[in-house]
Amino acid sequence: MRFFSSKKKPAGTNDLMKTTNEKSRAVFHELKVKDIRRQTDECVSVAFDLPDNLHQDYRFFPGQYLTLRTNINGEDVRRSYSICSCPFEEDLRVAIKKLDGGVFSTFANEELKVGDVLKVMTPEGNFHTPISEQNKKQYVAFAAGSGITPIMSIMKTVLRNEPNSTFSLFFGNRTSNSIIFRDEIDELKNVYMNRLEVHHILSREDQGSDFTRGHIDGVKVEAFSRSFFNPADVDEFLICGPEDMIRNIDESLKSLGVSKEKIHFELFTTSTEVVGQKQKAKSSGETSGNVSKITVLLDGEETHFDLAYDGKSVVDAAMDAGADVPFSCKGAVCCTCRARVIEGEVEMDMNYALEPEEVEDGYILTCQTHPRSPTVKISYDE
Ligand code: FES
Structure with a gap:
């Protein structure tokens, strides 16, 4: 069965793109691993086989994620990973970067095989913007490490489905060898030469310019804005990476006059500092003993x-x-x-x-x- 079809349907009308009002409760189904591709020494991407009867359930917005669940050494483990494919491709695929001590990510990178069955939750997540063939937007994205995953899905969809939009990607990594999807990004640059701009920022490799050395932070974003984009002209900013980076860039963009509606970010984990900002829903005093x-x-x-x-x-x-x-x-x-x-x-x-x-x-x-x-x-x- 073909899950995604880029040839049969024109851009913008693919019926595998979730529609805005499509909402259903997330449930797990057992899916077979169809393909495992090594992206870098520390990252694999994993694609799943979708039976016809589940096709509809796994429609997604670019930017959404899948929660995977399996038993590892007697423990029921579940982790969420962003979808890196986009609705018009033939894969439902996530990227999994191996983390130090990461139970699931180590299992996926070292033990998972084609043909294995995992429990896979239907797509979830709010990190996306409406895609339309009529859009004429300027997108600017900041990603670090595996933070490229949801941005990759959004970027591919925008470039294909919005012929009048442009996309600038600022992508931070340690070295050129640790760049996830490096070849695929290069291919996209060749195909969408006039609409895609990519800047690699490396923390452990000198590319000969201050712009491209170090980590992406607020100071760099201000410098980028002086050379590569005018914040007032950008329609959507997308940020995905470590929490500190997200907060830093978010503050920097706001200080440049960007409204919060234009800033979208995907937070994978939280830190204790943010825990201090907890939001209360409703409170009614004493709790103990009740x-x-x-x-x-x-x-x-x-x-x-x-x-x-x-x-x-x-x-x-x-x-x-x-x-x-x-x-x-x-x-x-x-x-x-x-x-x-x-x-x-x-x-x-x-x-x-x-x-x-x-x-x-x-x-x-x-x-x-x-x-x-x-x-x-x-x-x-x-
Ligand atoms: S389980 Fe993720 S927000 Fe509750």
Whole structure:
């Protein structure tokens, strides 16, 4: 079966691109590994076979990610990885960079084989902008290391589906050998010569210019803006990399007059510093010793359990009670555990994934949620 087809459908009308109002609850399906490609010494990309009956479920926006799940040494491990292919290609593919001590990433880089079966969650994530053939936009992206993955998907889609848009990529790596998708990016530069500009910034290799040496930070972004783009002319800024880099660039762009609506970033992990900025949903004072009666609604079925105000998160307690609730990062980042409070009061420890309007509408990240009233009813079905 062909999953993606670039030849049969004209740009902008590919039915594998998720439509804006397409929303469904994330669920796992077992998918067979179709291909494993070594991208660098420390990174592989993994493609999955999609049976016809699951084709629709795995439609995605460029920039979204898949959560992979498997048993490694007796432990149920799940991790999220951004999709690096785009909706018109023939692959549903993620890139997995090996991290020091990373259980899943080491397994994927060293043990995973073609034909193995993994549990793969349907695509999730909010890191994307609407793609349209009518767009005439200027995109500027800053990526570091494996942060290129979602940007690669967006960049390929924009270049192919928006013939009047331009894309500038500033890509930070240690050395030229550690550049993920180096050949593919070079090919794109050849195909889209007049619309794609790529700047490699290397921290451990001297390319003979201050512009291209070191790490991408706010100071560099200001320097880039004097030479390569006018911030006022750029329609969308995309940032993906370590949290410090994201914060630094975000501040720098704002100081250059860029409005926050134009800045999109993908945060993979959180640091303790950011934890201090936790966003509260609703709070009602004392927590110690109180217990709440929780009802969780999932696929129309109710699960009931008691939960202490200062106990586990709703998602952990719901799993203990036997509900197969969705989650991935458990760090307030990915939004997979999103649900809505139907009744009662709750409090979230952290929130980096929900928009203020969603919180206002009662949406919560259940991996961060604790009860604050005697009864609470939460629905994953809304
Ligand atoms: S599991 Fe990722 S935000 Fe809750």
